[in-house]
Structure formats: C-alpha cells, structure tokens
Amino acid sequence: MLKSLFNWKVLVNLLVAIGLFVGLVYLTFRWLEYHTNHGQEIPVPNVINKSVHDAVRILEDTGLDYEVDSATFNPKYRPLQVLKVYPSPGSRVKDGRAIRLMVNPKSWAPVAVPDVINKYSGLAFQRLEQVGLKVNDTIFEPSIQKDAVLRILFKGNTIKPGSLLPRFSTIDVVIGSGPMRNITIPNVVGLTVKDAKAVIARNLFEAGLVEHEDGGSDDSDIVYYQDPAAGDARDQGMQIDLWASKKTPAELRNKIEQLNSIYRMKVDTTLPPIRYEEVPNFQENTPEETPPVTTPPAKKEAPKTEVQKPAANTGVKTGTAGKTEVKPKTSATGTADRPKTTAPAEKPKAKRVII
Template sequence: MLKSLFNWKVLLNLVVAIGVFVGLVWLTFRWLEYHTNHGQEIPVPNIVNKSVHDAIKILDDTGLEYEVDSANYDPKYRPFQVLQVDPVPGSHVKDGRTVHLKVNPRTWAPIVVPDVINKYSGLAFQRLDQVGLKIGDTIYEPSIQKDALLRILYKGNAVNPGSRLPRFSMIDVVVGSGPMRNISIPNVVGLSVKEARAVITKSMFEVGLVEHEDGGKDESDIIYYQDPASGDVRDQGMQIDLWASKKTPAELGAKIDQLNSIYRMKVDTSLPPVRYEEVHNEPTYAPPPVPKKETPKPTPVKTEAPKTQSTTPKPTSSGTEKPKTSVSNTNQTSGNNTHKPAATASTPAKEPAEKPKAKKVVVE
C-alpha cells in the first residue's frame, strides 16, 4: 500500500495537480486586478461652489460617474450651485466610481395647496402661512357663509386644493362678506324644477320644500307656484318653497287660488293707522297739609244808651232873615286852616279832616 503511494507516477500526478491549482489562483487574482483597476485610484476633484454644468464636465474628464440630487433651496447661494460632494473632494476612488452631488435648485420646491375652502378665514390664513404661501389681496364677496374662505386665486386663476405652487408664492383669497339684504325674489314660475334650482342658487337663495302634485320627484315638472312670491324682498340665504306639476299653471287655477288664500294673506288698509303715543307717568307730589287757622269767635258788643244832652231852647226870630255868621268866626276858621300842616311827599297822605260846622249866631 505504501509502496503504491510513493510510486513516481502518483507523485507526478500530485505535483501536476498542485501546479494547476496554483496557476488558476494566480490567473484569477491577475484578472481581478485588471478588471477592478487594482492600485489605480483617482482623486475626487474639488467641484464645490461650481455650477452643476461645470462640475459634470470635470467628472466626465476624470472618468468618474456622477449622480445629481437637489437640496433644499437656499437663497444665499446661486441657482444650480454645487453645495456638497460625496466622497469629499481630495479622496481617492477608482475609475468609474459614482460621485453624488447636492445642487442648490433654481427656486423653492413646490408645495401642496391645503384644503381650506369653506373654512373660517382666520384658521385658513394661518394654515396657508404655515405651508409657505403669502396672502396678497383679500376680496370680499356676498355669500351666506360669512367670514368663510371661498376661493384661492393665483395670478388671477382659481387654484384647487392639492395643486402645487412654488413656495412663498403670492396668492389672493376670496372671503364671504355675509348675505345681502332686501334682495328681490326671482320668478321661477313656468320653469322646470331643475332650472328653478339653478336660478335660485345663482341668486344666493336656497331651495326649500319642493312639492310635486303627483307625489313624484321628477325634475322636469313645471313650477306653478312659489313662496315667497316673485318681486318680494328677502335676505340672501332664505328658502324658497316650490310647487311643481306636469300641468301648466293655467290648468291649475283652483289650486293656485287655494295656495293664495294660505300664503297670500290680504291686509285691509282702509282703516286709518293706529297712532301710538308715548305716555310718561311723572310722579306727582302732594303739597304738605296746611294747618287750619282757628277764627276767633266774635265777642258781643255792649251797646250803651245814648245820653240825652240838655239844650237850652233857642228863641226863634219872627222874621225870615237868614242867620249870618260873624266875621270873627270866619276869620277864626280861616286862621285855623292856614296853620294846618300840609302833607309832604315822604309822609303818607292823610284823610282830609272834616271841616267844622259853622256855628249859627242868632242876632237879636
């Protein structure tokens, strides 16, 4: 057995097999070195802050592959400027290695318009500002949705939620200013239900009860009655009730009269209008009671009997001569009048004293 192992033929075959194996390994490594350019490295050029067109040209000349990706827009750098390189400039890589470039885009990346339609304007403005949209003009439009955001305009065109706009774009918003007052009700009698709905919606009113004569819901039925009537004034947003039928309004005269007796009440204006006067009830204060004065009782007056004075009988003359007054008596009377003090302006005037009666002197 051992002799057979050490036979020269066996040893020769073993040596040949080992040689073939070593040769195959050496050839494999040589092929790998040639295929992978082992030992041949290329330094990454410094292309930071260059334009992306210049950077691509340099990488093509050095035999390096490249991959361009946009970074977040930074207004401090030029558009399409290379901001970052991976691997870093100066490192050695093999020929054909891919180099990743981060480039500043031309402008801000587009953003998605949020769904803020029919939302309260205060919350809508806050949401639009958060995503990076700037609000320009605020346009107010009559609408029953007061202070609600109705539309978003970009360069005069309406923008739907979900559309993409450049970041920090200037947009205009349309906000509802509330319903208008005292608007004339449109006339929809003679129109189909579908046409009446469009006219009422266009006038900023709402469709209320729609009663079909046959109990169906055919939108092609003709409107033969409406409440409120056309021409009446109402605030926008009020409901308009409709009565529809397949017949024409001329064929439904009795039904229309019946509805008029219910919804068209006549007001008698022949009586004069009642005037209401405001009555102010002011408080009255009664004067304090005045104490009554007691009137003194009259005292009885004692009357004295007149005293009889004795007079001497005077002789009467037989003749018809009139008695004459003496001169001395006249002078005495005149003297008494001259010595009487006169009333002055400062003292009150006194009643004139009675003149003394002239004494009768009988001359014998």
C-alpha cells in the first residue's frame, strides 16, 4: 500500500494538482485587485452645509456615487441643505463608492387631511391637530347642521378629505351656525323641474317630493303646483314639494283647485271674531303679608276723682238738684280743653235742727 503511494507517477500527479491550485488562487487575487482597484482609495469630500445640488456635483467630479435621503424638516436649516454625510468626510473609500447624503427637505412631510366633514367641530379640531394641521380662522355659515364642519379651506380653496398638505399647514374651517329663520319661499311655478330645483337650492331650501302627472321622471316637465306656497316664510332647509306635468298650469286648473282644497287652508271670514277674556289673578294683586308687630300692652290707669270746690272764679255751677256742672277750661292758645270726667258730687246731708 505505502509502496504504491511513493510511485513516481502518483507524485507527479500530486505536484501537478498543487501547481494548478496555486495558479488559480493567484489569478483570482490578481483579478480581484484589478476590478476592485485594490490600493486605490479616494477621500470623502466635506459637503456638509452645502446644497444638495452642489454636493452631488462635487461627488461626481471626485468619482463617487451618492444616495440622497431626507430627514425630518428642521426650520433652523435651509431647504435642501446637506446635514450629514456617511461615511464621514475625510474617510478613504474606493472609487465608485456610494456616499449617503442626509438632506433637509423643502418643507414638512405631507399629511392627509382627515375626513371631518359633517362632524362635530370640537372633535374635528382635535383630529386636525393630531395629524399636524393648524386651524386659523373659524367661519360660521347658516346651515341646518349646527356646530358641524361644512368645508375645509386651504389658501382660500376648498380641499377634500384625503388631500396631502405639508405638516403644520394653516387651514380655515367653515362651521354651521344653525338654520336661518323666516325665509321667503320662492315661486317656481312655471319653471322646469331642473330649474326649480336650482332656484330652491339657491334660496337655502331643499327639493322634496316631485310628483309627475304621467308618472315619469323627466326634469323638463313644467311645475304647475308647489307646497308650501310662494311667499310663505319657512326656516332654512325645509323641503318644497313639486307637482310637474308636460302641460301648462292653465291647462291643469281643475287639478290645481283640487290640490288647493288639500294643501291650502281656507279661513271663513263670515264668522264673528272670537273674544278672549283674561281671568284676573288675585294672588298677584294681593299685597305681601307683613308680620304683625307685637306691642306691649298699655297700662291701665285708674280714673282719678276730683272734687271741685265752689269758688267765685272757678266756673263751676251748682244745680238745684245738687249736681255740679264743670265748664271746659280755655287754654292760652284759645282752644278749649277736653272736659274731664268727674264723679257726681254727694248730696248734702240734711241738718238736724233742735228746737
């Protein structure tokens, strides 16, 4: 076995195989050096703070490739300004290496306008702020949808939900302020159904039921009756029903009278007017009760008995029956004092005469 391995033919084949392997390895490395420019390196130029157009031109002149990537918009830097470079400036790379440029975009990244139409204004404002849009002016417009978002304006133009706007853009919002009251209903009799609907919409009303005489749906039919009638006052958003036909209103007089008997209320003026009387409310006219004031009881004084003595100038006269009569005294002002009540004088006792 060992003797056969040391045969000269085997050794020759082994040496030939080793030589071929070494030759292939050498040629492979030489080919790689040629195609990869081994030993030929280029320093990365410093293009930070330059515009992306100048940075690309410099890299192309140096023999380097480039990749442009945008970062989050920063208002502190100029639009399209190179903020970072990878590999860093001064690094040595091979010819044709791609250099990655981080560039400040022109503005904020665009965001989609959320669908907040016909939504409550409070919730709509929150949704707009969440996506990065700022509400500038709030415009109120008459509408039956009170406090609901009707339209979104950007630079004076109406935009639809889903439109892309730069982040932190300023928009205006149109909000409904409630329906207008007592709007005069227009006269659309004699117009086509198409024109009548346009007139109704311009006057802030809505077209309701449209009944065609022939049962069709041709908008070129002539309107010969409407309800409510022209000249009546209604609130914004009320529906106006229409009756249309290919005939003129003059040819449909009987039909119009029949509709008047249904939709027009007739007032009988022969009846006497009704008089209404108001029942007085006595409770409103009664004065407010005041709490009684308690006063301490007055002390009763015992009447004094005066015994008037007869005098010359006292003004007291003695009657035959033994009664005394008191005249009222006159005060210094000339007014008479009220006479005082005096007790009757006692009758004089009879004297006993002794003979």
